[in-house]
Amino acid sequence: MTPGTKRLAAVRPGLAVLAALLLTPSTVWAQTASPRQPAPRNALVYFHYPLDGLRVPERFTVRIGLKEMGVAPAGIDRPGTGHHHLLIDTDPGPPDQPIPSDYNNIHLGNGQTEVVVTLPKGTHTLQLLLGDHTHTPHRPPVMSQKITVYVR
Amino acid sequence: MRGLRLKLIVGVTAVFAATISMGVAQERARARSPAPAGAKLSFIDLQNNARIPGKATIRFAISGMEIAPAGTARRNTGHHHLLIDTELPPLGQPIPSDFNHLHFGGGQSEAEILLSPGRHTLQLLFADHDHVPHDPPVISEKITVEVMAAPEEKPRTVAAPNARVFFVGLQDGAVIPPRSVVRFGQENIGLVPAGTRQDNAGHHHLLVDTDLPPLDREIPSDFNHLHFGRGQTETELTLPPGEHTLQLLFADHEHVPHDPPVMSQKIRVRVQQASAASPPPAASPTARTASGRTPAPNDAAVYFIYPRDGTRIFATSTIRFGLRNMGVAPAGVVRPNTGHHHLLVDVPTPPLDAAIPADLNHIHLGNGQTERKITLPPGEHTLQLILGDDQHVPHDPPIMSERITVYIGAPAKRRARR
Numbered sequence: 001m002t003p004g005t006k007r008l009a010a011v012r013p014g015l016a017v018l019a020a021l022l023l024t025p026s027t028v029w030a031q032t033a034s035p036r037q038p039a040p041r042n043a044l045v046y047f048h049y050p051l052d053g054l055r056v057p058e059r060f061t062v063r064i065g066l067k068e069m070g071v072a073p074a075g076i077d078r079p080g081t082g083h084h085h086l087l088i089d090t091d092p093g094p095p096d097q098p099i100p101s102d103y104n105n106i107h108l109g110n111g112q113t114e115v116v117v118t119l120p121k122g123t124h125t126l127q128l129l130l131g132d133h134t135h136t137p138h139r140p141p142v143m144s145q146k147i148t149v150y151v152r
Numbered sequence: 153m154r155g156l157r158l159k160l161i162v163g164v165t166a167v168f169a170a171t172i173s174m175g176v177a178q179e180r181a182r183a184r185s186p187a188p189a190g191a192k193l194s195f196i197d198l199q200n201n202a203r204i205p206g207k208a209t210i211r212f213a214i215s216g217m218e219i220a221p222a223g224t225a226r227r228n229t230g231h232h233h234l235l236i237d238t239e240l241p242p243l244g245q246p247i248p249s250d251f252n253h254l255h256f257g258g259g260q261s262e263a264e265i266l267l268s269p270g271r272h273t274l275q276l277l278f279a280d281h282d283h284v285p286h287d288p289p290v291i292s293e294k295i296t297v298e299v300m301a302a303p304e305e306k307p308r309t310v311a312a313p314n315a316r317v318f319f320v321g322l323q324d325g326a327v328i329p330p331r332s333v334v335r336f337g338q339e340n341i342g343l344v345p346a347g348t349r350q351d352n353a354g355h356h357h358l359l360v361d362t363d364l365p366p367l368d369r370e371i372p373s374d375f376n377h378l379h380f381g382r383g384q385t386e387t388e389l390t391l392p393p394g395e396h397t398l399q400l401l402f403a404d405h406e407h408v409p410h411d412p413p414v415m416s417q418k419i420r421v422r423v424q425q426a427s428a429a430s431p432p433p434a435a436s437p438t439a440r441t442a443s444g445r446t447p448a449p450n451d452a453a454v455y456f457i458y459p460r461d462g463t464r465i466f467a468t469s470t471i472r473f474g475l476r477n478m479g480v481a482p483a484g485v486v487r488p489n490t491g492h493h494h495l496l497v498d499v500p501t502p503p504l505d506a507a508i509p510a511d512l513n514h515i516h517l518g519n520g521q522t523e524r525k526i527t528l529p530p531g532e533h534t535l536q537l538i539l540g541d542d543q544h545v546p547h548d549p550p551i552m553s554e555r556i557t558v559y560i561g562a563p564a565k566r567r568a569r570r
Contacts, residue, residue, distance in 0.1 A: 048457050048472065058262075063457065065472060070520030071480035073487050081482060081520050088258075089221070103222050103257045111479030111490050113522050120219065120259045 036096060039138035040080065043068045045128045052147035058121065062086055063114045064128055069142065074109035075133050082130035082138060084108040086115060089124050092143060098135040107135065119151045184244065187286035188228055191216035193276045200295040206269060208299075210234065211262040212276055217290065222257030225281040230290070232256040233283075234263060235275040240291065246283035255283065269301040308368065311410035312352050315341035317400040320385075324419040330393060331443075334358065335386040336400050341414055345453070346381030349405040354414070356380040357407070358387065359399040364415070370407045373450070379407065382453055384549070388443055391423045445505065448547030449489060452478040454537045461556035468527040471495060473537055475522075478551065483518035484542050491539035491547060493517040495524055498533050501552065507544040516544065530561035 048063035050056050064084050072081035090104040101107050108115055128144035131137055196211035198204070212232045220229035235241075238252040247253050256263060276292035279285045320335035322328075342353030359365075362376040371377050378387065398421060402414035409415070457472040459465045473493050481490035494508045495515040508514055515524060535558060539551035546552065 048474070063474060064522075065457070066522050070482055070517070071522055072482050072485065072520045073479055073490055076481065076485050076487075078482050078485075078519065108479070110487065111481045111520065113473075113475050113480055118258065118260055120261055 036136055036139040037079070037082070037132040039082075039130070039140060039142045040068045043130075043138075043142045045084070045130050045142050045144050047126070047128065047144060047147060050126070050147070050149050052145065053149075055150045055152050058151055059116065059118045061114050061116050062126065064108075066113075066130070066142075069130070071111045071113060072133070073111040074107065074131070074135060077133040082132050082142065083111055084113065085129045085131050085135075086117070087125075087127040087129055087146075088117070088119070091146075092127065092129050092137070092141070095137045095139075095141045099129060099131050099137065101135075107131075119149075121151050124149055124151060184284055184287035185225075185227075185230070185280035187230075187278070187288055187290050188216050189288075191228075191278070191286075191290045193232075193278050193290050193292040195274070195276065195292060195295065198274075198295065198297070200293070201298065202295070203298045203300055204267075206299050207264065207266050209262055209264045210274065212256075212292075213261075214278060214290070217278065219259045219261060220281070221259040222255070222283060223281050230278045230280050230286060231259055232261065233277045233279055234265070235273075235277055235294075236265070236267075237272050240275070240277065240289075243285045243289050247277060247279055247285065249283075257283075267297075267299045269299050271296055271298050273297075308408055308411035309349075309354065309404035310351055311354075311402070311412060311414050312340045313412065315339065315352065315402075315410075315414045317341075317356065317402050317414055317416050319398070319400065319416060319419065322398075322419065322421070324417065325422070326419075327422045327424055328391075330423055330425075331388065331390045333386055334389045334398070336416075337385060338402060338414070341402065341410075343383050343385070344405070345383045346379070346407060346451075347405050352410075354402045354404045354410060355383055356385065357401045357403055358389075359397075359401055359418075360389070360391070361396050364399070364401065367409045367413045371401060371403050371409065373407075379450060381407075381451060382549075383554075387549070390443075391421075393423045393425050396421050396423060443505065443548045445545055445548035446491075446541035448491070448539070448549060448551050449477050450549065452476060452489070452539075452547075452551050454493070454539050454551050454553050456535065456537065456553060456556060459535075459556070459558050461554070462558075464559045464561075467530065467560050468525065470523050470525045471535065472523040473517075475539070475551075478539070480520045480522060481542070482520040483516065483540070483544060486542045491541050491551065492520055492544075493522065494538045494540050494544070495526070496534075496536040496538060496555075497526065497528070499536075501536065501538070501555065504546045504550045508538060508540050508546065510544075516540075528558075528560050531559070533558055533560065 044067040046065045048065050070081040072078050074083050085099050086106040088104050099105050125146050125148050127146040130142035192215045194213050196213050218229045220226050222231050233247050234254040236252050241247050249255050273296050275294040278290035317338045320337050344350050344353040346355050357371050358378040360376050365371050373379055397418050399418040400416035403409045453476045455474045457474045479490040481487050483492050497513050499513040534555050536555040537553040
């Protein structure tokens with residue numbers, strides 16, 4: 001009796017997971033009011049400054065470059081545009097969710113292409129992520145390499 | 153009597169502290185983060201009753217705990233808060249965020265603060281990922297600092313003794329229309345944008361209806377002290393009818409006048425009524441500013457990230473634009489402090505009060521682009537950037553770069569050798 005029930009118990013969650021996997025994509029598609037904005041295939045966001053591995057002072061200006069797309073303030077719905085987000089010491093979240101707004105995810109919502117940051121001494125990572133008018137990453141996400149800087 | 157009250161306070165505090173710690177241990181659903189007993193918070197190199205300049209860097213030291221940015225919940229960590237001229241906030245809730253409670257949620261361990269002359273109190277308070285002080289609270293002693301009335305003497309940038317600044321075509325006692333262009337020049341001294349540190353160089357300031365400011369510190373920035381930090385040598389000035397005074401004052405990268413100061417005579421001008429003889433500047437309707445153009449911040453600037461002035465570039469190159477203190481928005485989008493780029497190739501600066509022409513030499517980046525790949529024939533070319541508003545009209549003041557020169561193709565010498 002015991003082995004049988006145990007196996008059943010093991011199988012049942014497995015089935016449930018499978019069912020959930022099969023169901024979720026369609027339901028998500030049905031639910032999302034605003035599908036993610038498409039991005040050109042060769043779109044690229046990158047750092048003019050600083051570059052990977054650079055030693056920087058505590059207060060420095062991050063300069064942002066964008067290829068094959070344009071910059072628009074948050075809230076402006078224009079194809080082929082977005083606004084920059086600077087991710088400090090954090091990984092990007094799920095690409096279908098709006099980028100959070102906190103000390104680690106700096107929104108440049110007025111269409112800025114550079115930002116002055118002050119970081120404590122030590123090693124930090126920086127990454128750029130373009131968001132659309134609802135702060136959601138594009139499809140595919142327009143994202144830079146994650147770079148490391150050393151604040152001296 | 154006083155002794156009694158003191159004892160009473162101490163007693164009350166002790167009871168209070170005890171209740172808090174017990175309460176936290178037993179009942180609270182969301183307990184305050186615990187702090188180790190030996191945690192100590194203090195100012196570095198700043199004693200009680202210290203005298204500091206109005207702009208000072210305050211450094212904080214924490215021992216027995218670690219710094220973590222706000223939002224990072226880890227044991228025995230937190231981030232700094234600087235309390236200025238205020239009592240301790242309630243310790244059971246997040247520290248308020250205002251001018252008196254500065255948060256250093258990025259994990260900073262120092263801050264540059266500006267204080268008015270006089271006495272101020274400073275106190276540090278450490279708090280956890282939710283900005284709630286720890287239990288027991290990690291607090292520094294409350295210190296009093298005195299901000300000196302005069303900022304500390306800084307070595308002023310030197311100027312050549314024969315350097316001078318002057319108005320171009322505007323004499324003392326002149327009669328001008330309400331809106332007129334004032335031009336100015338300089339001699340024996342270099343003209344560089346604000347922020348560029350160079351001996352015997354600086355940028356213009358126009359003092360309107362005001363006396364000379366103190367010459368050993370930054371020139372104020374207001375309606376009476378106009379800054380031309382991008383190296384402008386003219387401005388469109390709108391003045392009410394009547395008598396006015398104008399004076400030029402040159403200043404260095406930090407807006408501090410030179411040593412010796414380089415300034416013009418203070419001239420008097422008479423602004424006449426806009427009625428009869430004045431030229432028709434009234435042609436531009438719908439005033440968004442006095443000039444009818446979209447206003448832009450005084451410290452905004454557009455510049456070339458690539459290429460640099462005087463460099464040799466490939467025939468097909470990507471020109472990259474930088475924009476300081478403003479944002480980019482596609483054409484047609486009305487948002488304060490935004491605009492879109494225009495790249496001007498081999499043409500002089502267009503009129504600044506009309507839409508930038510659209511042709512092969514005036515490249516509009518109307519979708520908010522911040523770079524553009526162009527192909528140029530061999531030879532010498534000029535490039536200039538101008539920001540335009542939603543209607544492609546330059547801002548007021550215009551946000552434009554200097555006109556740079558680039559060269560395409562290998563230098564003649566090298567070509568001959570091949």
